[in-house]
Amino acid sequence: MTLNRRHFIATGLATGxxxxxxxxxxxxxxxVVVIGGGAGGATCARYIAKDSEGAVEVTLIDANPIxxxxxxxxxxxxxxxxxxxxxxxxDKLAGAGITVINDMATAVDRAxxxxxxxxxxxxxxxxxxxxxxxxxKDGSVPGWSLDAAxxxxxxYKAGPQTQLLKKMVEEMPQGGTFAMVAPPNPxxxxxxxxxxxxxxxxxxxxxxPTAKILILDPKDKFSKQPxxxxxxxxxxxxMVEWVGPDFGGGAVEVRPDTMEVVVEGEAxxxxxCNVIPGQVAGKIAALAGVTDDSGxxxxxxxxxxxxxDENIWVLGxxxxxxxxxxxxxxxxxxxxxxxxAIRGELTGSKVFPAKYTNTCWSLIDTDDGVKVGASYExxxxxxxxxxxxxxxxxxxAALRKATYEESLGWYAGITADIxx
Amino acid sequence: xxxxxxxxxxxxxxAGLAPALAPAPxxxxxxxxxxxxxxxxxxxxxACHQIGAQAQNRVGPxxxxxxxxxxxxxxxxxYSRSMARMGADGLTWTLETLDPYIENPKALVSGTxxxxxxMADPEARAALLAFLREWxxxxxxxxxxxxxxxxxxxxxSPTVLAIEGDPEYGEYLSSECQTCHQRDGSDQGIPSITQWxxxxxxxxxxxxxxxxxxxxVMQMMAGRLTEEEIAALAAYFAxxx
Numbered sequence: 001m002t003l004n005r006r007h008f009i010a011t012g013l014a015t016g017x018x019x020x021x022x023x024x025x026x027x028x029x030x031x032v033v034v035i036g037g038g039a040g041g042a043t044c045a046r047y048i049a050k051d052s053e054g055a056v057e058v059t060l061i062d063a064n065p066i067x068x069x070x071x072x073x074x075x076x077x078x079x080x081x082x083x084x085x086x087x088x089x090x091d092k093l094a095g096a097g098i099t100v101i102n103d104m105a106t107a108v109d110r111a112x113x114x115x116x117x118x119x120x121x122x123x124x125x126x127x128x129x130x131x132x133x134x135x136x137k138d139g140s141v142p143g144w145s146l147d148a149a150x151x152x153x154x155x156y157k158a159g160p161q162t163q164l165l166k167k168m169v170e171e172m173p174q175g176g177t178f179a180m181v182a183p184p185n186p187x188x189x190x191x192x193x194x195x196x197x198x199x200x201x202x203x204x205x206x207x208x209p210t211a212k213i214l215i216l217d218p219k220d221k222f223s224k225q226p227x228x229x230x231x232x233x234x235x236x237x238x239m240v241e242w243v244g245p246d247f248g249g250g251a252v253e254v255r256p257d258t259m260e261v262v263v264e265g266e267a268x269x270x271x272x273c274n275v276i277p278g279q280v281a282g283k284i285a286a287l288a289g290v291t292d293d294s295g296x297x298x299x300x301x302x303x304x305x306x307x308x309d310e311n312i313w314v315l316g317x318x319x320x321x322x323x324x325x326x327x328x329x330x331x332x333x334x335x336x337x338x339x340x341a342i343r344g345e346l347t348g349s350k351v352f353p354a355k356y357t358n359t360c361w362s363l364i365d366t367d368d369g370v371k372v373g374a375s376y377e378x379x380x381x382x383x384x385x386x387x388x389x390x391x392x393x394x395x396x397a398a399l400r401k402a403t404y405e406e407s408l409g410w411y412a413g414i415t416a417d418i419x420x
Numbered sequence: 421x422x423x424x425x426x427x428x429x430x431x432x433x434x435a436g437l438a439p440a441l442a443p444a445p446x447x448x449x450x451x452x453x454x455x456x457x458x459x460x461x462x463x464x465x466x467a468c469h470q471i472g473a474q475a476q477n478r479v480g481p482x483x484x485x486x487x488x489x490x491x492x493x494x495x496x497x498x499y500s501r502s503m504a505r506m507g508a509d510g511l512t513w514t515l516e517t518l519d520p521y522i523e524n525p526k527a528l529v530s531g532t533x534x535x536x537x538x539m540a541d542p543e544a545r546a547a548l549l550a551f552l553r554e555w556x557x558x559x560x561x562x563x564x565x566x567x568x569x570x571x572x573x574x575x576x577s578p579t580v581l582a583i584e585g586d587p588e589y590g591e592y593l594s595s596e597c598q599t600c601h602q603r604d605g606s607d608q609g610i611p612s613i614t615q616w617x618x619x620x621x622x623x624x625x626x627x628x629x630x631x632x633x634x635x636x637v638m639q640m641m642a643g644r645l646t647e648e649e650i651a652a653l654a655a656y657f658a659x660x661x
Contacts, residue, residue, distance in 0.1 A: 047595065185558070185560075185561040186560050186561055190560075190561055190562060191563075219561075221557075221562065222562070223561070223562050223563055223564065224564065322560065322568075323558065323559040323568055324559075324560060325560055325561070326560070329599060332599055333596065333599065336592075336595040336596070340592060350588055350589075350592075352589060352593075355596060355644070357596055357599070357640075357641065358563065359600075359637055360563060371636075371637070372563045372564045373563070373636070373637055373640065374559060374563055374564075374567075374640075375571075375640050375641070375643075375644055376448075377448030377569065377571065378448060379448045379449065379450050379569050380450070381450060382568075384448050384450070384567070384568045385565070385566075385567045385568050385569065386448055386567050386569055386570065386571040386644070387567060387571060387640050387643060387644065388559070388563065388565070388566075388567060388640075389564075389636035389637070389639070389640055390563075390564040405609035406609045406610055407609070408608060408609045409600065409608045409609025409610030410599070410600050410609070410610060412602065412606065412608055412609075413598065413599060413600045413601060413602045413610060414599050414600070416603075416604075417598050417599055417602075
């Protein structure tokens with residue numbers, strides 16, 4: 001084996017021989033490839049390009065030319081947002097010097113440091129960022145598979161699935177039943193399923209007031225539970241029934257052919273069935289070999305670098321990092337720490353201590369917004385929560401309205417921060 | 421010596437060392453040594469209490485899901501009147517309330533039935549609390565769950581902090597603000613902080629830090645910033661076009 005430059009650099013890094021020296025210098029610009037153009041990937045690409053001022057070549061890969069945010073997609077189901085308002089292009093990122101490629105990454109060769117795309121292109125990298133979001137765990141809900149998603153939508157990756165679910169809710173027969181099979185922990189957006197229930201109830205209350213909503217849940221409690229339960233009682237009294245694991249919510253089978261859900265051996269006919277299955281990291285993380293038995297990718301808490309490979313970072317939902325919930329806010333926060341760490345390695349720029357934050361807003365009904373948030377810091381073992389807050393039950397209408405308006409401001413802010 | 425120069429040196433060291441083998445020093449502290457806590461629990465608590473997925477009430481109530489729980493709230497357990505009153509008054513079990521309770525139960529709840537003299541050694545209590553914390557909600561799943569680590573000051577030495585604000589540090593810190601506050605100064609639901617005069621910025625942030633201003637997100641954000649970090653941020657935002 002010839003001792004080429006890449007090999008030489010890797011050895012140098014491993015032994016810590018190059019103190020304070022940039023890892024890559026000289027003739028060629030350092031290359032960062034980012035897979036996944038959502039809250040983690042696009043933010044990371046944008047911050048590396050912006051802050052390195054042209055010193056790093058950044059390529060962003062996403063299968064879709066238009067990104068549809070999963071955050072706020074429940075508000076579209078509830079009729080509070082237009083679908084188009086969830087959609088964002090990559091024009092500004094491309095204008096900021098990032099090479100945007102709309103293709104699917106199909107393989108990562110960690111030894112050669114290349115990414116292969118479905119279109120056949122092979123991209124070399126010095127650092128690779130994986131921010132692929134989630135995929136669904138096979139066999140998580142007996143009777144359901146992706147093939148059934150046209151009949152029983154998951155609507156947990158925003159796009160046509162979200163539009164399909166909204167249409168089904170609107171076309172539900174009078175007095176019909178909407179069922180949700182809620183996901184087991186950990187999953188994307190802890191309050192998401194319950195905000196969705198609120199939004200579906202908001203639609204049905206107006207168009208189909210005798211309809212019923214059934215939540216079949218494998219968890220014995222869920223995020224913001226007292227706030228949602230208070231809100232459901234107040235706005236949608238008697239419409240929402242939650243079935244936890246003590247009453248069979250944890251062992252549900254679905255039958256897409258007959259539109260049935262089976263709870264404790266008893267089949268029940270429903271009119272709309274939203275199955276949100278158990279989740280794992282987006283497939284490319286497993287293909288790159290950076291996930292563990294849990295299906296998520298362990299990362300170093302102080303940098304978001306994959307534990308399995310010193311040249312790969314994993315951001316957002318796909319990462320196993322500790323206490324941060326899987327949310328767009330978390331991914332965006334992690335992306336900034338990662339961008340700083342990657343620039344530090346590639347250009348010798350300053351690396352400051354990592355700080356992470358998250359806030360999740362949820363809408364329960366018109367002008368009735370709530371939020372939960374926490375700050376996080378790395379410990380040797382994990383990203384740990386050090387402080388948190390949550391909206392209180394019984395808050396007055398003015399505060400709830402201000403919270404909702406704040407969430408609109410946040411959406412405008414974070415999408416500008418992600419997409420430029 | 422200027423702060424920027426020192427920071428550059430520190431960061432240079434960190435950049436060289438951190439990526440390969442040695443992770444940078446961690447700013448937050450784990451509650452304590454959970455493994456030691458497990459042994460302590462076995463020896464000192466398990467005669468009366470159970471913890472774990474299948475735990476039941478015994479002489480004392482089950483301790484699974486203890487963190488974030490209102491005192492005296494486990495169903496089917498007969499609490500002392502004293503403990504029931506504390507629960508009704510709003511006592512919730514957190515790191516801050518459990519620590520003094522384990523140190524001396526009767527000092528916190530006079531009439532508690534817990535016949536335990538207390539654990540004097542703070543490190544042992546921290547270990548026990550770390551173990552107990554493992555059997556409560558994970559914030560990853562329930563974001564409002566109790567913290568799992570203790571906050572510490574940012575990992576910069578006093579010498580570094582005494583020197584004038586580093587604009588680059590301010591810019592990095594500001595990336596956290598810009599998830600919500602837009603750099604271009606737009607003002608919808610969330611106020612603009614671009615081009616805010618330095619003094620106003622500093623006063624406002626300290627008012628959040630001291631919880632004089634009410635907004636919970638901002639109290640949390642400001643609460644983790646040092647005076648120097650607030651100064652750096654103020655300097656950065658004041659100069660934005």
